[in-house]
Amino acid sequence: EAMVGADVVIGLSAKGAISKDMVASMGPRPIIFAMANPDPEITPEEVQEVRDDAIIATGRSDYPNQVNNVLAFPYLFRGALDVRARQINHEMKVACAEALAALAREDVPDEVAAAYRGRKLKFGADYIIPSPFDPRLIWYIPPFIAQVAMDTGVARMPIENMEAYRISLRQRVDPSAALMQKISSAVRMGPKQRVVFAEGEEQVVIRAAWAFKQAELGEPILVGREELIRQNAAEAGLNFDDLGIKIMNARVSERNADYVEWLYNRLQRRGYLRRDVQRMINQDRNYFGAAMVARGDADCMVTGVTRNFNMALKEVRRVLDVSDRMIGLSIVLAKGRTLFVADTSIHELPNAEELAEIAVKAASTVRKLGRTPRVAFMSYSTFGDPPGDRGEKVREAIRILDGMDVDFEYEGEIPPELALNPEARANYPFMRLTGDANVLVMPAIHSAAISTRLVQSLGAATVIGPLLVGLEKSVQIVPLGASVSEIITSATFAAYSGAGIEE
Template identity: 85%
Template sequence: MPDITDKQFFTEDEALDFHRLPRPGKLAVQPTKPMATQRDLSLAYSPGVAVPVLAIAADEDLAYDYTSKGNMVAVISNGTAILGLGNLGAMASKPVMEGKSVLFKRFADVDSFDVEVQTTDPDEFITVVKNIGATWGGINLEDIKSPECFVIESQLQDLLDVPVFHDDQHGTAIISTAGLINAVEIAGKKLEDVKVVLVGAGAAGLSSIGLMKSIGVRAENTVIVDRDGVVYKGRDNVDQWKAAHATDTPHRTLAEAMVGADVVLGLAAKGAITKEMVASMAPRPIIFAMANPDPEITPEEVQSVRDDAIIATGRSDYANQVNNVLGFPYIFRGALDVRARQVNHEMKVACARALAALAREDVPDEVAIAYRGRKLKFGPDYIIPAPFDPRLIWYIPPFVAQAAMDTGVARKPIEDMEAYRVELRQRVDPSAALMQKISSAVRGEPNKRVVFAEGEEPQVIRAAYGFKQANLGTPILIGREELIRQNAHEAGLNFDELGIEITNAKVSDKNSLYTDWLYNRLQRRGYLRRDVQRMINQDRNYFGATMCALDDADAMVTGVTRNFNMALREVRRVLDVTDRMIGLSIVLAKGRTLFVADTSIHELPTADDLAEIAVKAANTVRKLGRVPRVAFLSYSTFGNPPGDRSEKVREAIRILDNMGVDFEYEGEMPPDLALDPAQRANYPFMRLSKDANVLVMPAIHSAAISTQLVQALGAATVIGPILVGLEKSVQIVPLGASVTEIITAATFAAYEESVVEAD
């Protein structure tokens, strides 16, 4: 089996467990109608189901109205070209096809099922899909090798009355074309003038060069190169699809073709493009090195010979990622919503031009937050929208749908496009993207140095490795180097290739400096110098926190081997609280993102505490890109029934009234009032304009119990509690935390430190 984890931040066992637990696979079916009564069952099945059966028998188009067909796509493969692994068979492709189905749902709320066809014969494959194809509103072909993929897609589109789209071809073509439109403008060139070289004449490459020609690139200005050299007119052993793009050219090698070229498209393999080739290109060259996981040439290599280049890759750790997820979910979303018969050329062009246009628009703060608060602007490092841009779902599909309507392939035209955009905004839950945004923001600043205090623990070592592999920052493991390396070796991790830092507190050359500093801080609190020396030598929390205090590190994560309160006490002896420290838990459930405070610090907060907790929580939520609306929760509703804790909540409201804060708040109230507009309608004096998203609990027990309960029931995903308010960012994970929990905490630690610096 090929080694596919050496460049990833997970082990093979973790990858297998992810797909196996808690239940096999990544997809499940959930009913959309109630199934609670005998009447429900009668309507769902016999005899009620006979009514839509007869209606569809009379008019098959009614299947869009009475079944899930209108929001359903099949992802179909025979496994002849699985990722970069080759022909491994239909069943081996199933995890990939399930993954594609998950992306459809995550990014565009398109339901999807995978279908694996056990044949490598194109005609047999076509027959199978033709006979079942009407089941779905669209078909996404995937991981089918070239040149068979061209024949299969073309014939199925002719045979079926639903969109058939081979994403391996057209996805890359659409995204790279969008990037080219913008790159050419930034470079001060024109599409009709640029000379384009394609390296790699497979399905994606040929589709890309074809789409680029259709938007203005001249055929005579293109050269395609396969593994045998330049594809020129008259060359032997060239199939019909390559021959269609052959040109009259004297060039016979890639190096010759690159001389004076304006654009090179890489869809080949690592090392296919050399620095010498890049140096020979025209001024302001455009280099799309899109091979994965390793591009044909890295941006660093390009920049070493050309400081005027515009660069895109297929990787997420560089600017301008050519990522198919920018295309296929939104193409099918638009196609399904107008019940299109096909995804035609005009719809692909519309998608490419829409993506290019979106990149030129002012980037909203919620996207900028994913780039550590840096305001993104159209230019050489931003020619393609970010995959997590929340505008994609409502921006791209309308252009695709309009093109379908304009070209006559839409069966159900959209009458009110603005209303359609509003509907699209509501389709995908933005809370699911929270960690992706935070990670992307941190990834944009990889020089953040994060201390992993319990560095000898196996899960901490693996988390640090994953943190580094994900380009989230520089981890510093505290512990004995020999033991850490031994545990890393046993986990199959090679630290040398990543340069992960290891610091042994006991023998560190900073030991004396840290002891002096901490003794100076604690000498009037009953600590002798020998006490402090022992703390620095033997307790990694003291050593790690002092590293942060003296700017030898930026942030810290701890808690795996000791309980929260013990870890917090140790950290607080080293670091000061800036204003108010709170624990903020993030609850992701049923389309909502809720922030719950305080879940870890204040056991029985006073009214003043509650007011300050609300202010701190609101400010933190704003830094996460959300508009805070605060509800003070209680068992009582505006004084009924009365009680001591509810009176403290009412007093907190009065304190905020006098403070004149810049966010909405209301209380005291039970959760249903905070989260249900119908309930709030009974209280005309209510000050919340929308549902609350920040819930301030009356005491720590109610906060902790409520968040732990919904998590235990599987009703929500809970992140945190995130510790906010220390002078340096420190996150404390639960005792015995998993690798994922540690990475999440470290990511928030790095993110919080970035936000503090930005302030």
């Protein structure tokens, strides 16, 4: 009877303690936290039999809105310990709750949705609290607690740089955090790049563009039909009027005629009629987006979500030229080590000259990323033992580099253990590497692609890329079906390269 007319009920008792009649008597939009375990005071199914406007939470993982102490106590203690707090006071507990409330309103990573078998998670009646599977909890929550501990005078070791603290927390669950933070910081401080998101109607692309804009990494441009983009944004829980993101529709763009004329002049001696080019610009967003970059209406571009790498690259290359040697460079982060692997996407069976050029291009790119390149040419053989045709190509590449004036160390042909283990190198005192290699040039695309995908599939490493290097303009092609985080990473690298930033 005490519950009649109540809008909120919090249960921590036993199964059946809340009846359907009680729920029916509650005011509009009642909030029901039935947290008895393993059986809640009333099940969501029972609530839904009498109310269609209730917001329901339980302690069960098989229902939406699981209230679980794992959402709070590890991160509450993490923040308290990191400032050596004398106590955990009421204000710190409130800060933890407010942090969880704020996180629930953020866009949900695809990795979390995967844990729920792809169920869409966006702030609303079925998602008012973050998932215990959310990998952001470890770096999102503790800074709130640490800051309030400092503000209320219970911290004995204040944190001077809260952003650096947040980054250090993120590195514990994401090996790519340190590298990406360095790149992201350089992009934020550099000239703002206009980044074309070519497949702008895709919900995952809209979410990535939104996050890219929110992080102040540049100015995203979505290519697609405005009505459909707005619709898909709304389904993702984003109010498009708040996005402030430019939309370009190829068919109605005032730049359409210029792009067609320019591209026709470029392709007319390659077998293309004007109507072919008009169709390409009107109907294919890769052509339109690449033309925007080529004609100076944007600075860089990211694509690939809806089609395979080779198809996307072929389309982009009809619009943009290769400035020098083009390669695919993958970044592998494992056990505190960062490795750059080439070529993982372009050259199927490179000859000796191509291998040498791949090494030069990879080393140059790695240096621009702020690292000192040490190049190892990978092989199944060690300095010719056992012999083989691929090994001879590698040895010839070494001879070519010997005749060039390069500014990096290189060695080969060698297997991975010699490149990465100083103890293994002890048997080869003539080796020229002064430390472990960080640039691995693979003898063929199959070994490059298989090795990087294998370690990623086994969960033994985080792999970024392959990054596309060597086009005259900055374009990145993400894997088919890429996640939001993968798109953001590629867009960030596109902006980094497009701005010509060098560490």
